[in-house]
Amino acid sequence: MKAATKEKRREKQQGLYGMICHILILELKHCPVICIVSLLLTIGTGVCTAANVLFKQNFYDSVESMVKGSNTLSFALASGIAMTLFLVFTLVLQTVSELMQENVSRIAEGHIGRLLNEKACRIDPIVYEDNRFLDHINKAYTGIEAVVSVVDSALVIGLVELSYFLFMGWYFFSLKPMLLLMFGISFLPAVIGAAVRRNMYGKLENHAAPYRRKYEYFEKCLCSREYAKETRLWRGEGYFKKLYEKNLDTYTQLQWKTTMGVERVELALRFLLLTGYVGTIICMFYYMVQGEIGIGAFAAIFSSLDQMFGRMENVFHLRVGSITQNFGAAQNYYAFLKLKEREGKENVSLDRKIIELKNVSFQYPNSADFALDGIDLTIHKGETIAVVGANGSGKSTLTRLLTGLYLPTAGTLTIDGVETAKVAPEALYRNVSAVFQRYQSYKMTVSENVTISDMEKEMREPRDKGETVESALEKASFYYESGKLTEGFESMLGKDFGGTDLSGGQWQRIAIARGLYRTHGMIILDEPTAAIDPLEEADIYRRFAEISSGKTAVIVTHRLGSAQIADRIVVMDGGRIVDIGTHEELLQRDGKYREMYYAQAKWYVSDCVAFGQR
Ligand code: ADP
Ligand code: MG
Secondary structure, three states, X not given: OXXXXXXXXXXXXXXXXXXXXXXXXXXXXXXXXXXXXXXXXXXXHHHHHHHHHHHHHHHHHHHHHHHHOOOOHHHHHHHXXXXXXXXXXXXXXXXXXXXXXXXXXXXXXXXHXXXXXXXXXXXXXXXXXXXXXXXXXXXXXXXXXXHHHHHHHHHHHHHHHHHXXXXXXXXXXXXXXXXXXXXXXXXXXXXXXXHHHHHHHHHHHHHHHHHHHHHXXXXXHHHOHHHHHHHHHOOOHHHHHHHHHHHHHHHHHHHHHHHHXXXXXXXXXXHHHHHHHHHHHHHHHHXXXXXXXXXXXXXXXXXXXXXXXXXXXXXXXXXXXXXXXXXXXXXXXXXXXXXXXXXXXXXXXXXXXXXXXXXXXXXXXXXXXXXXXXXXXXEEOOOEEEEEEOOOOOHHHHHHHHXXXXXXXXXXXXXXXXXXXXXXXXXXXXXXXXXXXXXXXXXXXXXXXXXXXHOOHHHHOOXXXXXXXXXXXXXXXXXXXXXXXXXXXXXXXXXXXXXXXXXXXXXXXXXXXXXXXXXXXXXXXXXXXXXXXXXXXXXXXXXXXXXXXXXXXXXXXXXXXXXXXXXXXXXXXXXXEEEEEOHHHHHHOOOHHHHHHHHHHHHOHHHHHXXXXX
């Protein structure tokens, strides 16, 4: 059983070969010429670096012959110049190759980042409610750089270093096969070191990610603009600083422990490497004394030995080290790309003549309680339904299910007889608009803030009789003081990019306008006027009732006065529907609605009077 799970996990994980193929295909697709030239230059660099040893041998041999008198000085000089020129050529080649590779890597990084963002948009929204997923996405984003780094290092090893060592191996072998064996043995500690590092850093990434996410969040609570005001007012800096430091310390300690462990193993391995180094020198010396290799070859190898061991150390410590250190993070990137997406039929056109919820229950991920529990409700096209109830009674959750953003955990929610679980998200969201309780304040222009809900509206329906930016803003009662938004609808909002910030109420009106602007057959308003004063709220609802005639509307409100514009009022309590009826019907019953209504009437006298007068 365990073995089968392990096998399954291995199957799902992206291997190094798969990563290299993926990135190479991406690079070949987006920048084929630069990519091919860069690959060729990379191989060339490896071969040329190794070929330097031949020029060295040639030079040492010619000097030896000159000393022995069998050669002229000019011949020795010529081989010296050839050796130098080839060295310069190799250096230039290496620099150009590195530059090109850097360029290709940056292009690839851009594209793999884009793939991740596209994937994040296709993921089922419910998973954003799951802490484990937030860790997952955090890990995946750090994985972008890791993927590039892993593939870069693998390519350098596979192309530059492999060509270099193959060439050197051939050279050693042609001199004395034993030399190749000695040299081969010195690879062993480096290989073991790489395996240890891979194992330990892989484990570290999985343990450390939750701490990183926490300290990054507390850092945000301390320093970001969003949190600054409240944090300062509550004098919460000290507390956040403590939490930040605690998590950062744990993170650093975990890292430190792993690094210490790895370094201890590596120190032992380095001694082994040294044995190989000294062994090769002794072998060479022996062969030279025996007259089996010439002085030129001995000198060439001797002078290249440092470079070779340096490169080996570089390959296994830096390059393989970088691969193993980043491999876990890179795999997280691919694990994210492989996350299940919501599937379903795409070619479904939903008119929303009837929406039926049958015994629908809903549970948030990692939550023991049901947010909705056995909901039965039918909504007909054109109806206006108000949903009322105490905080936490499940109103917002119900609206998320009605939009199709979330699917029932149990029971069925059908639209025109089709289960939402069987329809692709795009088809579900088409023709639906919403103003969310936690609406967004986009740091963009007024116009963009409104049109973002339906960017293709003008292209799709040039003669659309629906709302324009202007009319949507007007219906949402968005007025601005003259002189404040100097560029009208093109004025930038929010301080982040030098725009004007608005009050909570003004932002909320913009969010309402955004909801109204989108072409829709059904609109959901989840406490859209919480930041707007009751009298103006009444005005907005009155206008809303006018424009929503013939369309289905679901309004969540905690001010019962506003619920009166609805055809039916749904009363929720503890995740259940406890009553349904018109305002008058519900008032006559001795139920939750009546209790809430009179409790509010005491506090919102003007509100109730205002409604009563209309
Ligand atoms: P309302 O909109 O009526 O205030 P909600 O639909 O927001 O109620 O919440 C219903 C229940 O679901 C509450 O008990 C709340 O604690 C829980 N809940 C809401 N959002 C989440 C979430 N993201 N994860 C876990 N539980 C949640
Ligand atoms: Mg709510």
